[in-house]
Amino acid sequence: MVERYWRPGRLTIWVVNPLVRRLGRASTLEVVRRKTGTLQRVPVNVLELEGRSYLVSMRGQTHWVRNLRAAGRCALQKQGRRRDYLAVELCGEQQLYIIAAYRDRWQVQRFFGQMPSATDHPAFRLDPVEAKPIDA
Secondary structure, eight states: OOOOBOOOOHHIIIIIHHHHHHHTSSEEEEEEOTTTOOEEEEEEOOEEETTEEEEEOTTBSOHHHHHHHHHOEEEEEETTEEEEEEEEEOOHHHHHHHHHHHHHHHOOHHHHHHSOOGGGSOEEEEEEOOOOOOOO
16 A cells, blocks of 8 residues: 655745644644654644544645554644544545545645545544543
C-alpha cells in the first residue's frame, strides 16, 4: 500500500496555520510526536456528527496521522478549552460515511480531487476521556 501525503506549502506551514490557530478559527490538535515525545500542534477541522467528534486528514498520511496512530490519544483545544480524547481509526463503510459528511461540512473538495481514494484520507472517531475525580 502506498501512503499518499500532500505536503502543505511554506505559506501554509509558517503563516496560515499559525494565524488560524491564533484566531481560533479551527481547533488545535495536540498529539505526542512518535519520535521525539514532544507535542505537535496542528489546526484541524473537527466534524461534529450525531453527538460524536471526528477528524479526517485532508492531506493524507500526514505526520499528525502517524503520531495519532502511535499515541492512540490526543487533545483538542479551541477558544481556551482543552479536552482529551482516545482516537479510534475508522475503516470501511464507517470511514466512507464520515469522509462524505466531512466533505459536505467543510467544503474541502480540492484536497479530495487531488487524492480521490478514501484510503488516502484517514479518519478517526474521538472518544472523550472523562476527567478522573480528585481523591480527597
